[in-house]
Amino acid sequence: xxxxxxxxxxxxxxxxxxxxxxxxxxxxxxxxxxxxxxxxxxxxxxxxxxxxxxxxxxxxxxxxxxxxxxxxxxxxxxxxxxxxxxxxxxxxxxxxxxxxxxxxxxxxxxxxxxxxxxxxxxxxxxxxxxxxxxxxxxxxxxxxxxxxxxxxxxxxxxxxxxxxxxxxxxxxxxxxxxxxxxxxxxxxxxxxxxxxxxxxxxxxxxxxxxxxxxxxxxxxxxxxxxxxxxxxxxxxxxxxxxxxxxxxxxxxxxxxxxxxxxxxxxxxxxxxxxxxxxxxxxxxxxxxxxxxxxxxxxx
Amino acid sequence: xxxxxxxxxxxxxxxxxxxxxxxxxxxxxxxxxxxxxxxxxxxxxxxxxxxxxxxxxxxxxxxxxxxxxxxxxxxxxxxxxxxxxxxxxxxxxxxxxxxxxxxxxxxxxxxxxxxxxxxxxxxxxxxxxxxxxxxxxxxxxxxxxxxxxxxxxxxxxxxxxxxxxxxxxxxxxxxxxxxxxxxxxxxxxxxxxxxxxxxxxxxxxxxxxxxxxxxxxxxxxxxxxxxxxxxxxxxxxxxxxxxxxxxxxxxxxxxxxxxxxxxxxxxxxxxxxxxxxxxxxxxxxxxxxxxxxxxxxxxxxxxxxxxxxxxxxxxxxxxxxxxxxxxxxx
Numbered sequence: 001x002x003x004x005x006x007x008x009x010x011x012x013x014x015x016x017x018x019x020x021x022x023x024x025x026x027x028x029x030x031x032x033x034x035x036x037x038x039x040x041x042x043x044x045x046x047x048x049x050x051x052x053x054x055x056x057x058x059x060x061x062x063x064x065x066x067x068x069x070x071x072x073x074x075x076x077x078x079x080x081x082x083x084x085x086x087x088x089x090x091x092x093x094x095x096x097x098x099x100x101x102x103x104x105x106x107x108x109x110x111x112x113x114x115x116x117x118x119x120x121x122x123x124x125x126x127x128x129x130x131x132x133x134x135x136x137x138x139x140x141x142x143x144x145x146x147x148x149x150x151x152x153x154x155x156x157x158x159x160x161x162x163x164x165x166x167x168x169x170x171x172x173x174x175x176x177x178x179x180x181x182x183x184x185x186x187x188x189x190x191x192x193x194x195x196x197x198x199x200x201x202x203x204x205x206x207x208x209x210x211x212x213x214x215x216x217x218x219x220x221x222x223x224x225x226x227x228x229x230x231x232x233x234x235x236x237x238x239x240x241x242x243x244x245x246x247x248x249x250x251x252x253x254x255x256x257x258x259x260x261x262x263x264x265x266x267x268x269x270x271x272x273x274x275x276x277x278x279x280x281x282x283x284x285x286x287x288x289x290x291x292x293x294x295x296x297x298x299x
Numbered sequence: 300x301x302x303x304x305x306x307x308x309x310x311x312x313x314x315x316x317x318x319x320x321x322x323x324x325x326x327x328x329x330x331x332x333x334x335x336x337x338x339x340x341x342x343x344x345x346x347x348x349x350x351x352x353x354x355x356x357x358x359x360x361x362x363x364x365x366x367x368x369x370x371x372x373x374x375x376x377x378x379x380x381x382x383x384x385x386x387x388x389x390x391x392x393x394x395x396x397x398x399x400x401x402x403x404x405x406x407x408x409x410x411x412x413x414x415x416x417x418x419x420x421x422x423x424x425x426x427x428x429x430x431x432x433x434x435x436x437x438x439x440x441x442x443x444x445x446x447x448x449x450x451x452x453x454x455x456x457x458x459x460x461x462x463x464x465x466x467x468x469x470x471x472x473x474x475x476x477x478x479x480x481x482x483x484x485x486x487x488x489x490x491x492x493x494x495x496x497x498x499x500x501x502x503x504x505x506x507x508x509x510x511x512x513x514x515x516x517x518x519x520x521x522x523x524x525x526x527x528x529x530x531x532x533x534x535x536x537x538x539x540x541x542x543x544x545x546x547x548x549x550x551x552x553x554x555x556x557x558x559x560x561x562x563x564x565x566x567x568x569x570x571x572x573x574x575x576x577x578x579x580x581x582x583x584x585x586x587x588x589x590x591x592x593x594x595x596x597x598x599x600x601x602x603x604x605x606x607x608x609x610x611x612x613x614x615x616x617x618x619x620x621x622x623x624x625x626x627x628x629x
Contacts, residue, residue: 030615031497032434037615038523058614066522066578117434188330190359193562194527198613212564219543219556220360250613252349252529254329 002052004105007146008077009047011103016044021075021101025063027056034116038063052077052146054111057128059244061085062200064095075101080136081244084278085200087141088242091281094203104142106149109134113249130245130258133163140279167263186226188253195247195257196233201240201277208232230260238264239287242278271295300456300463301475301482305344308462311481312336312388318477319423320385322355324348333387344457346433347391347605351535355387356401356418359532363414363542363553381417386474389427389455393438393605395448397535398424402450403597404538414555423470426451427462431493435606437619440499443603445492456489463487497606499619500626501590505600507625508591512583516628520621521582523614524561530585530608530616531559536601539565560584586621 012024028039028049036055041047060076062085067074078086083104089095109131116125138149170178193209196202208216209229217232218225234257241264247257268275272286272294303311313336315321321336324343331343332350365376390398405415426448429436438445447454452471456463464482466472475482531537541558544551558565566575575581593601602618609617 031609031617031620035615040519040522062525063522184328188328190528190532192528192532194525194529194613197525197527210563218545219541220545220554221556222360246613250527250529252533252611 004052004147005050008050008052008103008105011144011146012041012047012050012075013044015075015101016041016047021073022070023067023074024050024103025060025074025076026050027052027058027060027077032117033121034111034113052105054108054125055113055116057110057113057246057249059085059198059200059246061089062198062246064089064100065203067099068095070099073099073101075103077103077105078139078142079105079107080134080138080140081107081242083139083141084136084242084276085244087278087281088201088240089203091278091285092203101144102139102142103144103146104139105146106139107131107134107137109137128245128249130243130249133243135162136276136279141281164262164266166259167266170259170263182230183223183227185255186230187223189221189226189230189255190253191221191226191229192252194250194252195255198246198250199237200242200244200246201237202233204236208236234260234264237261239268239275239285240277241265242276300465300487301479301484302458302461302463302487303482304461306460307481308342308344309336309338311478313338314478314481315386315474318384320383322352322385322387324389333389344389344427347393347429347436348389349533349607349611351394351397351533351605351607352387352390353397353401353535353538355385355422356398356415357405357538357540357557359557361414361555363555366551366553367549368551369549381421384421384423385418386423386425388425390424390448390451391427391429391605392443392445392448393436393441393603394535395424395426395450396438396441396443396603397605399450400536400593400597400599400601400603401538403599407597423452423474424450425453425455425464425471425474428454428456428489429492430457430490432495432497433606433610434496435609436604437495437497437499437606438604439492439495440497440501440619441600441602441604442501446489456487458487458490461487463489497609497619499604499622501600501622504622504625505591505594507628508587511625511628512587514628516624517579517583520586520616520624521578524578524582524616525613526561526563526578526581527613528559528561529611529613531561532557533607533611535605535607536589536603541565560588582616586618586625589618590622590625 015021024041026039027036029051030037034055036051036053038058039049059082061082090097109127111125112128119125217228241261245258268286275286312321312323316336322333323336325334326341326343327334331348333352362378367374405412429445452468454465454467464475466475539558540555542555544553561581567573589601
């Protein structure tokens, strides 16, 4: 067992024994060695289930919405992206800071589960796509901290080298080619809503896609409804996406969802200045306020 | 046994495609599923496909009829019937069993679903045996024989570089006759199935669940669930649907679409009441339906051990783990 896992279990045990929180949300080993799904620990004697390894992909801040009316505190482990998700929920007043105990854990970059399955346990498994471009491996907010922060110059270097080449490749296509590309992707969308349900930015009390009586979206699965879903989902998380990449990881149809999210991030950076969601809790949201200097070519 | 080299399968499909729509396991845009055979299609015969054959009989969106409504006047128009026989090649035992489950729902107990029945009657099923279970397969634990499925018209056997055929029904014999010139009669033995990575001990679970509706186990099992519908939409047996209308002016189409007990709308009632308001109620329903209610009504499990939900669940809510927890519960 690594020192980090030992420390994790120690902190969780302490929190539960002292009664500081009723539940600790972390990760545990799943069906296979390359799966580390969320774990909910209620008792000190269960802390040994907790792990920290290359596959702790799930963004645990998503679960905080389930504990809004929970009595007492909830403790969760946060990687960099989980902490940004936490900040986002806090900024939207979806959760209360003093009801959550955050245990920060710097992330070394997680590994690709599909590749792990394919290559086997002893192989050199590449990083998950979502982690390759990560610029915030260190938790930005925490009450406890485990391990050492990733060197800041390394993080800064990653920021410098921000890579939008995948978005640019699509931008150079003609409108017809773009349409064809995205139609092909979303034609196979099952509308299982896993991307929405795993997304920490998707925190509406009632999602537009569930307002079936209003009929924003039809029940049918076809190109037109799927496109409406794809565009609306992307626009609704614009300015809120913290780039944890969970939507794309969980998509059973391998739709490159982050490409849409990244396009919107790129546009926001261009129109309103560089912005990273969930970093500065007190700052204003680029699409959440009006500034006299905002571009308004469309007027 | 009549055999053919795997490399010659496209030729065989080509020949059948003259008279039938031939669904084969294929990889399209990176996703494996059953697709009508056409030249150049990338076959996916090494492993079972991600999307089960369910949608051939029970499409995700099915048009039922058209209507015209104006003032007091209503006119209903049937859609033109679909015609032609279809062959579905390469249905694994788990998926053959799932078609058996769907048959129970859509064809028995005095309820016959005309849309399902029509597609089913026009279909000839060719099963395909498995040699190496995939990492999430546990069909043998659910009473399914990976080497020989139920309800196939022809059972095909994976013989390594060849595929062997055994006609089961008259329809199957007739079909084999049509491709006889491509087949070779030779002695062949079906390879033994390799060891399963995943297993489940289902013995006594349906009975035990009868007294577990209010068991605290559900409070724990449900917590990580996101209430998405990956599990239901990749499941070969999940068959819930919702009927809706697409209306433009006076014209409308009735459609029925896959639905799932994971969704809020599924049980939301006209007055707004929600009898299954949260994760607990919905997750419980999913497993109760698969492991208790369906066995009670039809005397068979509504899980065939295909492992698709285990492979695709975003939070690894593994049904074999749920079965284990039910077994261990006090």
